[in-house]
Amino acid sequence: MELHVRYEGDDDPEKCTARKLDRMDMVTLHRSARATPAGVVLNPFADRALSPADADHDRLIALDCSWETAEREAFDFAGVQRSLPFLVAANPVNYGTPFQLNTVEALAGGLVILGERDHAERILSKFRWGHTFLELNDEPLERYAACDDSSEVVAVQEEYLVEESE
Numbered sequence: 662m663e664l665h666v667r668y669e670g671d672d673d674p675e676k677c678t679a680r681k682l683d684r685m686d687m688v689t690l691h692r693s694a695r696a697t698p699a700g701v702v703l704n705p706f707a708d709r710a711l712s713p714a715d716a717d718h719d720r721l722i723a724l725d726c727s728w729e730t731a732e733r734e735a736f737d738f739a740g741v742q743r744s745l746p747f748l749v750a751a752n753p754v755n756y757g758t759p760f761q762l763n764t765v766e767a768l769a770g771g772l773v774i775l776g777e778r779d780h781a782e783r784i785l786s787k788f789r790w791g792h793t794f795l796e797l798n799d800e801p802l803e804r805y806a807a808c809d810d811s812s813e814v815v816a817v818q819e820e821y822l823v824e825e826s827e
């Protein structure tokens with residue numbers, strides 16, 4: 662799976678996970694929506710959850726921007742829009758927060774769901790806390806990756822949301 666990032670450049674460059682992956686040739690950065698190729702767009706506002714049924718696409722795309730500017734319209738670029746199901750951030754900025762992943766976590770979570778765990782491990786290995794993301798989310802990721810489609814993923818997610826609210 663090719664990894665692409667639409668890079669907005671409005672977040673702290675020192676902490677930007679997409680820039681680090683780009684320096685290591687693990688993603689391709691695009692400075693405009695027009696230049697970003699179509700694929701599966703990881704969009705927290707999307708109605709449909711990512712599932713193994715999306716594995717026939719060749720590209721996984723994230724939008725790297727500050728959470729302050731990550732509004733619905735910011736994700737308006739070519740491709741199929743997918744949200745990630747319940748997963749918890751492991752990075753030091755948002756540790757323990759569900760759904761609000763940074764770019765490398767979102768790409769890695771997506772890769773595992775699409776059946777590319779080795780690829781996910783490779784990109785996370787570039788970050789000190791990277792392995793923690795897979796440890797924290799081990800069970801849900803394994804279960805999502807075993808689903809057939811988006812509605813099954815949403816049904817599994819429901820169990821974690823109920824646990825979270827108790």
Ligand SMILES: C[S@@+](CC[C@H](N)C(=O)[O-])C[C@H]1O[C@@H](n2cnc3c(N)ncnc32)[C@H](O)[C@@H]1O
Pocket residue numbers: 672673676677678679703704705706722723724725726727728731743744745746760761762763764765767768
């Ligand atoms: C808002 S940016 C923040 C990036 C952060 N500045 C960094 O350095 O990694 C994170 C991106 O990851 C993807 N993402 C994060 N959580 C997601 C979710 N729950 N569903 C879908 N995509 C998500 C989106 O593409 C989102 O724009």
